Amino acid sequence: MDEKTLDDVISRYDSPSGRLLGILGEIQNREGYVPRDALEMLSAKLDVRLSQLYGLVTFYSFFSLKPVGDHVITVCMGTACHVRGAVEVLAALEQLLGIEDEATQDGKFSVTTEDNRFTLEIARCFGACSMAPVVEIDGNLYGYVTPETLPGILGNYGWRES
Amino acid sequence: MTGAAEADLPAREAAGLRKLKPDRPRIAVGLATCGAAMGGDRVYRRFQEIIGAGGDDIMLTKTGCIGYCREEPQVNITIPGRPLVILHRVDADDVEEIVTAVRAGEVPYEMALCRVPSWDHVTGTTVEYGGGFDRIPLYQDVRFFSHQKKVVLRNAGFINPEDIDEYIAVGGYAAAKTALTEMEPDAVVAEVERSGLRGRGGAGFPTGLKWRITRKAPGDEKYIICNADEGDPGAYMNRNEMESDPHMLIEGMIIGAYAIGAREGLIYLRAEYPLAIRRLELAIAQARTCGLLGERIFGTGFDFEIRIVTGAGAFVCGESTALIASIEGRTGRPHPRPPRLTDIGGGLWKKPTDLNNVETWCNVPVIIQNGGDWYARIGTEKNTGTKVFSLVGKVDRVGLVEVPLGTSLNTIVFDIGNGGSQGKKVKAVQTGGPSGGCIPVRLFDTPVDYENLNRVGSIMGSGGIVVMDEETNMVDIARYFVNFATGESCGKCVPCREGLKHTLLLLNKIMAGKGTEKDLDTLGLLADTIQKTSLCGLGQLAPNPVLTTLAYFREEYGALVKK
Ligand SMILES: Cc1cc2nc3c(=O)[nH]c(=O)nc-3n(C[C@H](O)[C@H](O)[C@H](O)COP(=O)(O)O)c2cc1C
Ligand code: FES
Numbered sequence: 001m002d003e004k005t006l007d008d009v010i011s012r013y014d015s016p017s018g019r020l021l022g023i024l025g026e027i028q029n030r031e032g033y034v035p036r037d038a039l040e041m042l043s044a045k046l047d048v049r050l051s052q053l054y055g056l057v058t059f060y061s062f063f064s065l066k067p068v069g070d071h072v073i074t075v076c077m078g079t080a081c082h083v084r085g086a087v088e089v090l091a092a093l094e095q096l097l098g099i100e101d102e103a104t105q106d107g108k109f110s111v112t113t114e115d116n117r118f119t120l121e122i123a124r125c126f127g128a129c130s131m132a133p134v135v136e137i138d139g140n141l142y143g144y145v146t147p148e149t150l151p152g153i154l155g156n157y158g159w160r161e162s
Numbered sequence: 163m164t165g166a167a168e169a170d171l172p173a174r175e176a177a178g179l180r181k182l183k184p185d186r187p188r189i190a191v192g193l194a195t196c197g198a199a200m201g202g203d204r205v206y207r208r209f210q211e212i213i214g215a216g217g218d219d220i221m222l223t224k225t226g227c228i229g230y231c232r233e234e235p236q237v238n239i240t241i242p243g244r245p246l247v248i249l250h251r252v253d254a255d256d257v258e259e260i261v262t263a264v265r266a267g268e269v270p271y272e273m274a275l276c277r278v279p280s281w282d283h284v285t286g287t288t289v290e291y292g293g294g295f296d297r298i299p300l301y302q303d304v305r306f307f308s309h310q311k312k313v314v315l316r317n318a319g320f321i322n323p324e325d326i327d328e329y330i331a332v333g334g335y336a337a338a339k340t341a342l343t344e345m346e347p348d349a350v351v352a353e354v355e356r357s358g359l360r361g362r363g364g365a366g367f368p369t370g371l372k373w374r375i376t377r378k379a380p381g382d383e384k385y386i387i388c389n390a391d392e393g394d395p396g397a398y399m400n401r402n403e404m405e406s407d408p409h410m411l412i413e414g415m416i417i418g419a420y421a422i423g424a425r426e427g428l429i430y431l432r433a434e435y436p437l438a439i440r441r442l443e444l445a446i447a448q449a450r451t452c453g454l455l456g457e458r459i460f461g462t463g464f465d466f467e468i469r470i471v472t473g474a475g476a477f478v479c480g481e482s483t484a485l486i487a488s489i490e491g492r493t494g495r496p497h498p499r500p501p502r503l504t505d506i507g508g509g510l511w512k513k514p515t516d517l518n519n520v521e522t523w524c525n526v527p528v529i530i531q532n533g534g535d536w537y538a539r540i541g542t543e544k545n546t547g548t549k550v551f552s553l554v555g556k557v558d559r560v561g562l563v564e565v566p567l568g569t570s571l572n573t574i575v576f577d578i579g580n581g582g583s584q585g586k587k588v589k590a591v592q593t594g595g596p597s598g599g600c601i602p603v604r605l606f607d608t609p610v611d612y613e614n615l616n617r618v619g620s621i622m623g624s625g626g627i628v629v630m631d632e633e634t635n636m637v638d639i640a641r642y643f644v645n646f647a648t649g650e651s652c653g654k655c656v657p658c659r660e661g662l663k664h665t666l667l668l669l670n671k672i673m674a675g676k677g678t679e680k681d682l683d684t685l686g687l688l689a690d691t692i693q694k695t696s697l698c699g700l701g702q703l704a705p706n707p708v709l710t711t712l713a714y715f716r717e718e719y720g721a722l723v724k725k
Contacts, residue, residue, distance in 0.1 A: 015469060016490070016491070016511075017469060017490070018428065018472065018491075019491060021488065021491065025433055025472050025474060052491075052492075055493055056474075056493060059476065059494065060476050061474070061475035061476060062433050062473075062474035063474060076395075077395075078395030079395045079555070079595070079642070079643075080395070080396040080555050080626075080628055082395075082642050083629075084556065123475075124395050124434075124475070124646075125394075125396065125397075126434055127195065127392065127397075127400075127401035128199060129395075129398050129552060129554040129560075129626075130232065130234075130552075130561055130562075131196055131231070131234075132554060132555070139436070141195065141196075143199055143200060
């Protein structure tokens with residue numbers, strides 16, 4: 001993120017209430033993760049210790065320190081989705097994308113395929129529980145997902161059976 | 163902004179009514195998050211193409227969600243002089259047929275869910291649509307709706323949530339005007355006290371009392387906050403309240419701020435709800451343009467502003483002290499109370515602060531409009547009013563259900579929800595999210611209120627009701643919640659951080675078929691200790707799923723352990 005964009009973002013927060021989370025959230029939304037140089041710039045501009053910012057980014061699960069792939073797939077692991085088969089959906093996605101279950105360094109589940117095209121993550125609940133199980137891809141929600149419907153959905157994002 | 167224009171409610175009301183009942187047909191597509199995801203977006207775009215091509219003989223607009231999520235996408239048709247007709251399971255391919263029918267003064271009967279000849283918006287406004295279409299069932303005869311009582315969701319699925327005029331047309335902001343121009347702040351607090359309203363965020367604390375305490379706290383700088391973190395997985399009523407009727411929340415906060423004496427209100431909204439954020443931002447901007455937020459509201463000396471703060475995905479931040487830390491830009495770790503939020507030194511930036519849940523705020527306008535006594539007659543003596551529940555999981559009719567408090571689980575799960583999905587047998591429900599418990603079907607005559615849910619080992623929480631059927635393994639459910647709570651524990655206190663971890667290890671062991679009877683006793687002991695010694699509600703309540711499944715489904719544990 002360049003300095004001017006960051007200044008723009010910062011200028012939109014005229015109140016200290018919710019400022020840090022708001023700015024970090026916008027960085028995350030724009031970049032797909034929170035790059036270290038953005039954190040360093042932010043630390044200097046707001047006169048907030050880098051360690052404090054780092055603490056926030058690792059505490060809150062919305063932020064990620066690692067770049068993500070071209071498409072981010074998030075599986076809801078909320079209760080409604082759990083009782084309606086989220087575990088099977090996650091397993092099927094891992095298999096289709098050829099990735100193995102592994103936790104990242106900051107303890108969050110986020111795995112990117114080797115070709116960098118897909119990142120697989122999990123979430124707590126999208127509040128779309130009526131259509132459980134739910135998967136979100138690049139901000140689009142898909143409901144009533146089953147291992148059988150997944151290949152068709154992934155196909156919209158350039159995935160092909162290998 | 164100085165001397166903001168006095169809100170011209172009558173003009174807006176007239177404009178809103180012309181939009182709700184235009185002199186030409188109106189088509190409104192249900193576009194809350196789930197409706198849109200189920201294809202409502204495509205349906206809307208298709209309507210745009212087809213109607214656009216034929217001129218402006220039909221008004222196309224959006225509406226929120228009426229709660230019958232299984233039947234999405236839904237489309238409302240209003241033909242002048244005719245009842246409002248709700249179409250269900252509409253596909254983009256149906257749109258041409260719908261438009262052709264509407265242009266001929268008809269509706270496609272086979273897509274119709276129900277008709278609404280008139281709708282009571284509860285705040286004194288009833289919109290009369292008209293008669294006819296007798297072959298289509300009436301709204302109140304649809305089983306999903308007939309046991310419900312809409313108070314908080316009275317406008318959801320009827321008005322366009324992106325248009326303040328429509329909210330005003332159905333009685334909106336009249337209560338705020340009454341409160342600010344005709345009532346003393348103390349009288350507003352007294353009215354809320356009289357209503358018996360209890361906080362909808364989980365614990366059921368009396369709202370009027372919390373307001374009075376904050377009002378009386380010393381200092382003239384105070385805050386009010388709306389808790390829109392909606393952390394319980396499986397609960398999504400707050401999302402719909404914000405997406406389908408954002409002005410109701412804003413109006414409730416205006417009234418609360420006036421009563422408490424706050425000039426700034428914050429809405430702590432989870433980042434997972436982008437549409438709710440957008441709609442609230444828009445609603446706040448509209449309210450400001452109309453002079454309903456800003457300086458000298460209704461020409462009085464009262465100034466008030468609302469700001470949205472987005473959360474960042476930490477369950478514990480729904481807890482009051484962690485939420486404050488989070489808004490202040492710190493990691494959301496709870497601290498022991500007192501000081502409470504309402505105390506000086508305990509709230510946001512150390513100022514006395516009143517925190518209420520979205521649905522609590524949404525109840526306020528109707529209480530002021532119709533009176534606390536009116537409200538207190540709904541529900542039961544100590545549990546007044548209605549509550550919105552999200553009925554999800556393995557239930558046939560999934561959706562958002564609003565019923566008077568004290569309604570039994572039987573009514574909710576069987577009469578409204580029609581029992582298990584795909585004809586399977588319902589075994590239990592889980593209420594209250596990770597802090598709640600599992601209630602077996604034999605206890606479904608339990609009235610759903612704060613005390614009775616506690617009595618059976620669960621809690622109200624924010625109103626999620628997740629249905630489990632014969633195929634659900636209850637030990638797996640206990641493990642699921644403990645895994646959740648372990649992941650969300652902030653790590654500050656030992657009982658929660660370590661106790662939950664060991665509970666999880668035990669449950670994993672039992673699930674793997676390696677547990678013993680002794681492990682079951684240890685589980686109970688651990689749960690008891692965590693409950694009694696944790697610092698905040700997260701830890702104190704996290705054992706509930708274990709304790710209730712041990713109490714009610716011990717045989718499922720028994721089947722897994724070595725003899
Ligand atoms: C771990 C934890 C999570 C919570 N999450 C929420 C939440 O997501 N939404 C909410 O309104 N209240 C939540 N609460 C309850 C709040 O702390 C607080 O009691 C409530 O917002 C007060 O509002 P009310 O009086 O209107 O219910 C949570 C409490 C705990 C202990
Ligand atoms: S539980 Fe998955 S969307 Fe709510």
